[in-house]
Amino acid sequence: MNSNSLLSEVAQVSGEKVQACYQCQKCSAGCPVAYAMDILPNQVLRHIQYDHREKVLGSKTIWICASCYACSVRCPNNIDIARIMDTLREIANRSGIKPGEKDVPVFHSVFLDTIKSKGRIHELSLILQFKIKTRDFFKDASLGLKMYRKGKIKLFPSKFGGGKEIKEIFNSFEKREVK
């Protein structure tokens, strides 16, 4: 195995045996979001084997996967496909390849920024930050109001004291990213 190949990188980060896939397509047959993917889960495995880096890391599929683990529990070769999807998102983030889905990676980075600054997810801050980043202010606005009336929206984040530790966690994450 070429040590620079996508195959070896995925195998190393995920610990999964990508080569064991024999294309039975059971993973794709049970995937609830397969209809919205540009390459099916079984095809992802094949493209990894062929080192089609851009195709895989630039796909919609890796961002649309809902991490439901239906594929992983059904694979006859015990390949944890859901975990491979996580690994691919991680590699894609660092690859500089343009993501196939615009908003999903933005959402994840806003989510992590919220934890970094507030320690917990304060839902309203998360939603507002996401809307600022995606410039879509009207989506779900009336739903938000309905939820507010039902007492489901907390206006202010709660206080927490773990700030120093959270900072350390994110510092070392950011160092890894730079590397």
Add this chain to the structure above:
Amino acid sequence: MKEVSYYPGCSLHGTAREYDESIRGVSELLGLQLHELEDWTCCGASSAHCTDEALAIDLAARNLAIAEKSRRELLVPCVACYSRFKVAEKEVKEHSAKLRFSYQGNVPIRYSLDFFCDESILEQVKKKRVKPLKGLRVVCYYGCLTVRPPQLTGIKKYEDPVHMDRLMEILGAEPIPWSYKTDCCGASLVMTRTDIVRRLGGKLLSMAKEAEADCLVTGCPMCHSNLDTRQDELGKEVGDNFDIPILYFSELMGLALGHKDAKKWFGHHITDPIKVLSAKGLV
């Protein structure tokens, strides 16, 4: 009184407040004292694990380290948090992941539904039940992470789980068979690909309607929010009309155990459960 550590997680401090309130209410009736973890922080949930594995483990382990100080069982009502905690536990136990926090994997991590389905709890529920949920037809919706992957959850019947059905039976309700128990609702995509969520959620509600369920029962705050808050949109997506209350299993437990605040919990729902429940003479 049995003492248990409690990690509510971010959703239960926000949109899923009725889940939090009903878990606390039911615990009290069952003689459990919950100690909310001091100074807990977000588990990293949907975003850390697809960004950086070490970050995901750090964020989970910080909370587990706090829990381990007391050695009590840790009760976790949100399945996303539960799943992240179990992954961190596995990494520490099986791969001896190096951590910045002192955590050895010695705290039993219990997902709320599993916890309340323990035989000892069910025995108590049988004894303390004051208002059997007679005539209430429910579909039990387990979703993804409550059962999968079984290496983490320990659920043996992960393709056709029955523990929530059994709990409902003990409460006096009528769990009805359907084939969508463990189908995904797409929750992690709710802000980004709402179209996918509408399609998956719409299908689930159609199937619940076809099964002639009075309500759908869940133990997941994301599934709940998805299915409860936008039923008009889900209906439009699949060309149907829905008015199916989505209830937390703990709310129904509280109702059957006669908790005085049950009606308050139902007041936080967008799809009103009170109509159906009062038609059955339950509120």
